């Protein structure tokens with residue numbers, strides 16, 4: 204960590220990832236893993252000019268009441284009860300001042316089986332002029348619950364930041380705790396964690412690609428991809444004891460070994476998926492009506508993705524060649540070279556293609572890792588030490604960062620940055636490149652986590 | 659194109675079984691047939707409301723609709739409108755920010771309404787119990803008829819829970835409850 208003066212803090216150049224505060228400092232994280240800080244003065248710190256900083260500055264105010272001086276955007280992020288008497292006045296959504304515009308309100312309860320959030324569209328006819336998203340409906344006070352607990356105890360909160368990325372979040376949290384306390388997990392634990400993380404990636408990619416096809420009217424693809432996910436979850440339950448592999452990655456290692464026969468079960472399921480994938484991909488590519496829905500829809504131009512330093516498939520579909528497994532990288536990926544698909548179009552189709560490409564790559568990685576699985580202890584004991592630690596893992600949707608300050612074995616402050624925080628503003632833009640009826644498809648293709656940003 | 663793919667599946671190697679457990683599924687179907695019709699008819703519509711979950715419960719809830727678990731075969735469907743719903747299924751901790759919206763959804767449903775709390779979070783706040791940001795489980799929103807514990811409950815547990823619910827309510831209707 205580098206402590207900066209306020210002017211240096213505000214002028215710091217780099218690929219911005221996240222910003223947060225504790226009782227004394229404001230911290231900013233830049234790629235690949237540079238942490239800088241500035242001392243708070245009277246509960247304030249200078250606002251940062253980066254595109255992605257806006258959300259985090261709003262969040263920091265809602266969580267701790269510290270203000271970013273000079274910030275243009277001071278809307279609430281997740282706190283709906285800001286007023287002194289704990290009432291929640293409905294916020295004003297500013298519509299663009301043009302003739303014929305009206306607003307369409309959607310949520311917090313959505314039509315499908317999905318998380319809560321509010322979308323306010325300003326439309327003229329079918330044309331979307333502006334989208335403003337409001338979050339916080341899934342706010343559970345997770346960071347507050349972590350404080351005062353040991354990393355072992357707090358790991359169950361990390362596992363529940365975003366259930367679809369429970370392995371990745373647990374992994375980033377474990378790495379942060381291990382960095383803070385100077386613990387190294389065994390090679391076996393590292394490999395088992397990576398196997399679970401790749402399984403989670405495939406499970407989400409298959410389910411989401413299917414759901415996208417389903418939204419575009421292709422029930423057949425939806426059914427087949429949903430089945431692929433189901434088999435992966437069943438294999439995960441057999442091998443690791445939980446369908447989502449929740450609470451298995453813990454600080455120091457893993458909570459349990461892979462079950463006997465688990466590797467065989469996983470490999471069989473992946474072989475079946477690998478055999479079917481080319482034919483499913485062909486269906487995707489061959490139907491004009493399907494391609495018509497996804498090509499050129501919901502465009503996130505590369506310059507905008509670059510401005511927000513978007514990671515994950517959202518970034519990679521818009522020309523950003525970034526993957527936390529490669530940069531900054533973490534074991535065991537140093538030993539397993541990764542092919543990283545990148546596209547330039549930035550539309551729904553490109554995001555689907557990236558995810559289709561990542562499935563065989565993850566299958567290959569799992570095979571290699573199960574083959575190379577070393578023997579060793581499952582979990583190293585955690586000494587009750589003190590320190591700060593940063594951890595990152597590439598979830599299926601992008602990098603998730605965890606930062607921990609541990610004192611005498613208990614957590615003083617924790618911060619968690621899900622990839623979604625940088626994706627939601629891009630969705631707000633992408634929605635304006637298409638008509639209102641295409642929004643469900645665009646939203647699904649970005650698939651930001653509500654819980655991941657609401658914390 | 660599709661015929662080629664389909665043929666590939668038929669001629670290709672054996673895929674894993676497509677039902678969770680055929681014997682159990684048959685038994686559950688028999689239970690619905692015995693219990694479901696008396697009070698509720700053969701078809702029940704569920705309105706799901708996520709009231710501050712981690713989204714793990716939603717994943718498994720969606721999985722009840724896949725070809726293996728196939729909730730629809732027992733007569734359950736998900737509906738986007740509370741006006742068309744017989745069952746309100748709540749996931750999540752009842753976060754402070756969601757209580758009002760969830761209550762409005764409950765109020766918009768025609769009586770009689772059965773309410774299900776799905777997942778440890780909805781049962782009593784789960785791991786988030788004690789957080790000042792939450793109202794503490796789905797009971798903070800409305801009275802609950804059935805609790806399905808689990809973090810998240812498996813699709814099988816969700817299906818079995820829903821069946822138990824309609825069995826428990828298969829007697830002739832009593833007075834409309836609120």
Ligand code: SF4
Pocket residue numbers: 363366710711712713714715749750776777778779780784808809810811
């Ligand atoms: S019960 Fe578990 S899986 Fe379900 S929402 Fe709560 S934490 Fe997530």
